[in-house]
Amino acid sequence: MRRVTQYCHLRTCPFCGSSELVNKGAINFPQPLTFVDTPVSFAFEPQLWRCRGCLSGFVQDALAEKEALEMYAANSGKRWAYEEPFQLHRDPRVVSGIRTHLSSGGKVLDIGCNTGMFLDLCSELGCHTHGVELSHQARRLCRDKGHACWPDLDSIPPGMKFDVLTLFDLIEHVFEPVPFLQRCRGLLSEKGKVLILTGDINCPMARLFQRSWWYLRYADHVRFPSPRFFSQLPGYRLKEWARVYVFRKLARGTDRYRDLLKRALRRNYHGYPPLGPDHMLVILEAVS
Ligand SMILES: [Zn+2]
Secondary structure, three states: OEEEOOEEOOOOOOOOOOOOEEEEEEOOOOOOEEEOOEEEEEOOOOEEEEEOOOOOEEEEOEEOHHHHHHHHHHOOOHHHOOOOOHHHHOOHHHHHHHHOOOOOOOEEEEEOOOOOHHHHHHHHOOOEEEEEOOOHHHHHHHHHOOOEEEOOHHHOOOOOOEEEEEEEOOHHHOOOHHHHHHHHHHOEEEEEEEEEEEEOOOOHHHHHHHHHOHHHHOOOOOEEOOHHHHHOOOOEEEEEEEEEOOOHHHHOHHHHHHHHHHHHHOOOOOOOOOOOOOEEEEEEEEOO
């Protein structure tokens, strides 16, 4: 068990810098709690805070980023692993929304690529595939499949540009999203795009469950951007965004309602499986 004692307290919104913040209360974490696959306990309780300026959310008094990076590097990659190909694992709306931006010969960089499940699809479509992955184990598996894979953005050869950057289930883990997205901007070719899949803190399920929403019950989820934040981000144009399900199985009604009923009967329902789409697919285009 790792006892977390170092915290990061923010006085302004990590997305827009506004000081108009609202404390929505301590996050209702499950016990025992893990950070990816490391068991952890907090010395005091992180809370959900919302920003009135950009309508984003974030975890206040989250653990320090340095500690988080150590645990990501040591993780096995199993939490994000799945058997079926990416295109069968994800909501068909996500797959079709992404595929229109992938073209044969294009250069793709998947940040947080795990073992390269999405890059396998890109490879089938004739793209040049590259990934960034903190986990040593996952990175080795990704390279074994023939994808270029680096441990961090600093390791990418200087001057290399990409047509598409993908951030799937990633931005919610990034402590400083604005500098991170500006670094991503520097990696894009002219008219390059960033495709982002993340939880939607403004969806009806998040609004209903607030600090108990299932998506907040992961110790490694710390940032929850809004479309308004993306629409105001320098260097980018918000091309489109849509509410989607995170997985294909959730988009199929029957399994979803069966699981939901079981959890409700156990009084263990925190919005998963969701009654409606609770993630968003965001497409940003580079502008000068
Ligand atoms: Zn804000």
